Amino acid sequence: MDGLSMRKPAAELDVNPMSPYHHVENRTALLRGVCSVVAAGLRLPPDDGTPWQDQLRALGHAYRSVACAHPDLWSYLNTHPALIDEEGELWTVFNRILVAAGVPPERLPATRTALYTFVAGFLSAETGGSLAEFRGASDADGTFEVALDLIVAGLASGHS
Structure with a gap:
């Protein structure tokens, strides 16, 4: 890039x-x-009444697929945040899902940033190749599912 x-x-x-x-x-x-x-090209989850947990997982998988398909672009974007369209459809869908999860409007920015940072850290390790170096994390797919489980459980517990 x-x-x-x-x-x-x-x-x-x-x-x-x-x-x-x-x-x-x-x-x-x-x-x-x-x-x-x-x-x-992101396959964003539609607002079709699917439980927010499933929508959040679908959003995580969609975002991960783009990061893995275009690791150089994804890495460049994360180091050049001015290129990120914060009004784009990704963020609109992300906000919709967080509201469905019960995140109060005043907590949306902080919650969105925390979750994005969490997932971005995982994807940085995965696309940069360092994920395989962590003990027990050689299964990136399984480890990503654990990350999504933690995110969903955290939001479901109301500690957003």
């Missing part, structure tokens, strides 16, 4: 190096566009 420049897409498309500027303002706008395309 650090090596992505405006010239690279131009070279790939065999167009003038200035041509991308007719479509995006700068590299940051290009990266935001890439993030939007990837985010559009």
Whole structure:
């Protein structure tokens, strides 16, 4: 991601190096566009009456699938938070699920940040390869399920 420049897409498309500027303002706008395309591929849980616990698990799996499919982009996003669209559909769905779990509106930002940080830490370890180094964590899928169990249990207990 650090090596992505405006010239690279131009070279790939065999167009003038200035041509991308007719479509995006700068590299940051290009990266935001890439993030939007990837985010559009998220399989977010619909608001269909499914219990919030199942929706939260589905959201966690959707987010993990993107992080694992695009580890460089995911890592870059987490170190460049200005690229994250906090008004995007991911956050709208996340808020909806947290409200269904009983999180009071005044606690939404802190709860969302805490849970995001928890999952982001797990995914950083997984996509960076260090998860396998932790004792007993060689089964990333099983360990992620334990993480989701802990999150759901914590929210269900009302300690959000």
